[in-house]
Amino acid sequence: MDEDDGHRRSLRADDKIVTVATPDDDSLRSIYRTMVLVAACDDALRAAISAGTVTMAYYSPRGQEATAAGFGAALRADDYLVTTYRGLHDQIAKGVPLRPLLAEMLGRRAGTGKGKGGPMHVVWPDAGLMVTTGVVGSGLPIACGLAWAAQRQGSGRVALASFGDGATNIGAFHEACNLAAVWRLPVVFLCQNNGYGEHTAFSDHQRTARVADRAAAYAMPGVTVDGNDPLAVHAAVAEAVTRARAGDGPTLIEALTYRLYGHVFGDRMGYVPPDELARAWTEEPVGRFRRRLVETAVVSDDEADAIEQECAHLVADTLDEVLALPEPGPDELLTDVLAASGAAARSTGG
């Protein structure tokens, strides 16, 4: 067993190696559709921001669709997700409906948070999405708590914390990994290693070759997979989820992927070597998975085209619809600060 192989295996001798069933053709098509929907949404949002129709700080997930679609297919609808400001792909993959999702991003009353949270704070408990945080690394300890609740309630739910490589240098990451390991919590720590923490390259922000290497420090399994291959991500997450549900604790998964449009909309990506970016586009995951599905006759070219058109229309229609929706009114300013209505005004002395 070489070192890489070791990442793909549990560290403890008594752990079972979980066999993960390969998704059937329907599931493969569903995974592909999720990826296409994310890319279509991203295309539409970037176009709308460029056109001035929409104004927001936007963190494109383009290039990371496979990671989200892979883990989304490996989770139950009632499993928990905690994600980050670069979260559109995760949110769609976990099943957040498009209309309230886009409405929140555009600050509309019909949004997931009545337009009061914004794109960095999308929450949809019905799909298990409990927190989207704008603070790097902060979601991991919260995922531990969700997992602890699931453990105590015997619900069998698992909490997946999604974060970037940049988050693995903040204290919250280490505290959460350690707590999850000590308490054997049903958590999956999913690092979407897109090569950059904000504008700093991976090799400039940590000395470790692989984020997954850090799992050894917490005596939990660490796995590195091709994050641009949804089936590789699906297999790793499904194995981690099985282990978590069985009471065997957390797993750290590193999905190697790429951020095709930089950190935030408008990023000129001057810090990215041009050949690196060009290579990343040749490995762009949505097209790559399409080719694979066509080659293996899971879908025909026509079927793949139809999926793309369906998603593009859905996004365009939903965006048009959402653009026409109202913003939250002044009556929403002081609601939801606290459960008790009026308490907010009282506490400010007003």
Next chain:
Amino acid sequence: MADAPAGTPADTGEVSVRAAITRALDEALGADERVVLLGEDIADPGGGVFGVTRGLSTKHGADRVRDTPISEQAIVGAAIGAALGGLRPVAELMFMDFLGLCLDQLANHAAKLRYMSGGRTAVPMVLRTAVGGGLQVGAQHSQMLEGWLTHVPGLNVVVPSSASDARRLLHACLADDDPCVFIEQVPLLSRRGPLDDTPLALGVADVARPGADVTVLTYGRQVHEALAAAESLAPSGPDVEVLDLRTLAPLDTEAVLDSVRRTRRCVVFHEAVVTGGFGAELAALVSESLFGRLLAPVLRVGAVSAPLPYAKGLERLALPGKERLVAAITQATSTAG
């Protein structure tokens, strides 16, 4: 029953603040399966650095009264997640000075998740934390930092002054659907008093001593110093009203204004550093609302603007006490009425 939580079995008469808090936690653990405790060394035999949770893990199980690594972000973050997941967690932050280690979780997450989700999620958690001012434990184990918290919308901030209030306010925190920070001043823990089973809501101040000439707005252990100051002035000096705020957020604004409207003079008295402290908020509230009615400027008495010194004499000088309060009351009442 050697392992029973202090204050639990058939106590009659007076109990310490420590025992009252233990009792509230014991009652909550007994009544509601969703209640869980987490923190550093809170399980037996230690039962927390000040013994507040002693006996509880033995009685209710170490899986419900759970020791954690020394990881304040993880403790508060896990409490938030547990609350989102349907539990009613009570986390212990060993000293309030360690707030900086978990303030992101508390201020950016616990306090905001309800608002940012448009009410879709709630964080019903309690963070208990101790303050060691007055015990010669130095500048990193002594700070009253309630002003950091009252500045953040979405948090309840509670500072009990007696055994009965501590028990009842902790129950109110546990019943509340929003995050509550419950501040336990260590010198107060051994103070004894009777218990009262009447429920007490958050946001209800208490007139600890009625008076006609000047209102002292205070909370926590300073209530007792204020009462002592009032008594010392009683024979010949002004008649001092002492208002125990009990909770700073929500603040019983009506009680504050009702009292000062009557007395027309006000002194704010707290253990925290004066500069930028919660007393400034109180002074502003009173001044903005009652400017024309006041007979004297609102005065503030609190700790000096220095890290709390270790040496006993210096610590005594740094913290506010009865003498400085008496001086401020005298000043506030020196102008003609």
